[in-house]
Amino acid sequence: MTMKKLFFVLAFLISHNIFCNPTVPLPVISEFFYNEGNWQIELYFSWEWHGKYGIQGFEDLQLVCNSGEALFIDGLKFQWDSIIVIDQTMLASAFFINPDEDNISVKFSDGSGGWHWICEGIEYGPEPNLYNTTGPKPEQSICMQYFYINGFPYSYRKMKQSPPTIGSDPFNVSSRTSFSGFVFDQNMQPVEGTKFVYCEETLCYGNTVPAYACFETDANGYFETDGLFSNWHFFELTKDGYVFMEDIVFMEPDSVYYKEYYLTGVGVKTVNLMKDIEVVTAPNPFSHKTTFHISIPQELDWSEARITIFNMKGQEIDFIPIVGNPWAGGKVILDWVPGNANNIGPGLYLYTMELDGKLIKSEKLIINE
Incomplete structure (x- = not known):
């Protein structure tokens, strides 16, 4: 398979799969606006994050971008399930955001000196792809659009919004x-x-x-x-x-x-093997180890499969082979420990599953510190 063809197939699989698995609770950053050196970020803390990570308030959080991180000042009012708009005045140190290329996210404290990503943040740059958009132009913002099916939360994607709607209507993009x-x-x-x-x-x-x-x-x-x-x-x-x-x-x-x-x-x-094969990764996000739970229909014969891990530049950094399996179909459970591979640190990654040389699945992996 040529690199160009691999890119197209991978892109299509990811674009399908970004909506396949429910992603709850809501992301934390709902909108980002940059205007002539000044910035605003719209935060929304769903109550589920309290039960998941035990977050109590801004004292448990820090804002992170490519140039560094910053803690919040003391005394900020924290509310669950409400819009909170922050800017530089609410941080304890200078926070330099690059308007052309950056990755803005929120981390929480584990109480023992460690900081971990809550969920995916706002990432943008000169080369847009499925997960990253371009930097905001004047009078544009970058938003997280949340999707619902039959009233239930399903997934989200980054979208451009013009004009910005900072402070209102979170996770809902009106621009088309x-x-x-x-x-x-x-x-x-x-x-x-x-x-x-x-x-x-x-x-x-x-x-x-x-x-x-x-x-x-x-x-x-x-x-x-x-x-x-x-x-x-x-x-x-x-x-x-x-x-x-x-x-x-x-x-x-x-x-x-x-x-x-x-x-x-x-x-x-068109042959849609995605309907026949299920891959669930848990936990995700994770820090030390995650497990791939793979279900393959009994009627689907196969002899060789592999899981491949990529960084967001598309570079292969690790793989897990499944070679010479003598039976057809069934369930496979694979553990993956990032520490066993080279050049893997906290951040956003992709994995793909190939079956007998065919690209079947691709999903995101989030590794915390």
């Missing part, structure tokens, strides 16, 4: 992007019924709140939507169960995008 264009075949004829697939079908056509726009071409090969969130999108152009093209588009908020696609190749039949 318009995307339109045409799809033609190799004879320059319009292709009707081409679907732009970039999330699970249950999200596109299910009961997701807010709605996740899905769209396809009409009889003239034309497609149009004004409901795309402002972020990084990986599209598969599919028709009648075949994938004809893949594309990645990054969209800024309240913008209009137009593109024409020309399907010149033969489609590849």
